[in-house]
Amino acid sequence: xxxxxxxxxxxxxxxxxxxxxxxxxxxxxxxxxxxxxxxxxxxxxxxxxxxxxxxxxxxxxxxxxxxxxxxxxxxxxxxxxxxxxxxxxxxxxxxxxxxxxxxxxxxxxxxxxxxxxxxxxxxxxxxxxxxxxxxxxxxxxxxxxxxxxxxxxxxxxxxxxxxxxxxxxxxxxxxxxxxxxxxxxxxxxxxxxxxxxxxxxxxxxxxxxxxxxxxxxxxxxxxxxxxxxxxxxxxxxxxxxxxxxxxxxxxxxxxxxxxxxxxxxxxxxxxxxxxxxxxxxxxxxx
Ligand code: SF4
Ligand code: SF4
Ligand code: FES
Numbered sequence: 001x002x003x004x005x006x007x008x009x010x011x012x013x014x015x016x017x018x019x020x021x022x023x024x025x026x027x028x029x030x031x032x033x034x035x036x037x038x039x040x041x042x043x044x045x046x047x048x049x050x051x052x053x054x055x056x057x058x059x060x061x062x063x064x065x066x067x068x069x070x071x072x073x074x075x076x077x078x079x080x081x082x083x084x085x086x087x088x089x090x091x092x093x094x095x096x097x098x099x100x101x102x103x104x105x106x107x108x109x110x111x112x113x114x115x116x117x118x119x120x121x122x123x124x125x126x127x128x129x130x131x132x133x134x135x136x137x138x139x140x141x142x143x144x145x146x147x148x149x150x151x152x153x154x155x156x157x158x159x160x161x162x163x164x165x166x167x168x169x170x171x172x173x174x175x176x177x178x179x180x181x182x183x184x185x186x187x188x189x190x191x192x193x194x195x196x197x198x199x200x201x202x203x204x205x206x207x208x209x210x211x212x213x214x215x216x217x218x219x220x221x222x223x224x225x226x227x228x229x230x231x232x233x234x235x236x237x238x239x240x241x242x243x244x245x246x247x248x249x250x251x252x253x254x255x256x257x258x259x260x261x262x263x264x265x266x267x268x269x270x271x272x273x274x275x276x277x278x279x280x281x282x283x284x285x286x
Contacts, residue, residue, distance in 0.1 A: 033113040035063040043120040068107035083133040094183030099124045104185040126188040153222040170218035177213035179249040186243035202233035205243035212257035
């Protein structure tokens with residue numbers, strides 16, 4: 001568990017359907033819903049590593065607003081010391097991750113007309129990481145995890161001019177993984193990190209996506225399968241698909257990254273025929 005992470009006193013928890021099925025909540029397009037009007041109460045977590053509490057702020061809302069707009073308005077007009085991390089306000093920097101009404105979301109991409117506004121909107125920091133202040137969490141554990149993954153190791157160039165030849169289909173396969181904006185919402189929702197705090201044993205869905213991007217890269221020659229099994233703890237993932245459900249980039253984390261990696265681990269460690277063939281193919285290539 002990262003230092004400073006402990007159970008927080010919060011009133012909202014993840015919605016059960018999200019935990020159990022990974023189902024996407026929205027059934028109606030945001031454009032079909034009525035625009036917000038009037039004054040809405042935002043119940044915002046205020047505190048630091050020592051502890052905190054939810055504080056209510058009533059603020060006027062209007063057409064087109066997102067949760068981050070409301071938080072900025074509260075910061076400007078009522079709570080100048082409210083800490084919130086953001087950069088792009090366009091769903092591309094991955095900075096404004098939080099839990100809105102108990103669901104991991106980018107605040108800048110969560111329109112108010114997606115939410116029930118007749119009751120307080122709860123806004124809390126991600127729970128899988130230690131709080132720094134208010135809505136800001138310490139996500140540095142993620143960057144340390146990344147350094148533990150064996151880096152890209154390309155095969156020698158295919159042509160004398162130092163270039164390679166690859167099939168477009170092989171390039172397309174890994175392209176999806178490269179859309180990751182490192183918002184860490186998938187890490188936040190994953191019960192292995194969120195509930196069981198196995199940060200030392202399990203690298204989490206974001207980094208399984210990262211490993212998949214490397215392992216399936218058509219030029220890569222590194223072997224990360226043994227690491228997946230032991231150092232990266234892929235066996236802890238029980239394919240609940242919660243990570244896929246919250247990914248703002250719509251990366252099919254479980255089906256396209258984690259399951260193929262699990263299959264590689266099974267082939268390598270639990271399929272004796274496959275192992276034998278691999279040994280012979282290595283000998284022939286020697
Ligand atoms: S599918 Fe696996 S990695 Fe994704 S949230 Fe569930 S247990 Fe975690
Ligand atoms: S895989 Fe998706 S949810 Fe996870 S860090 Fe990347 S963009 Fe965010
Ligand atoms: S501010 Fe950049 S993703 Fe929300």
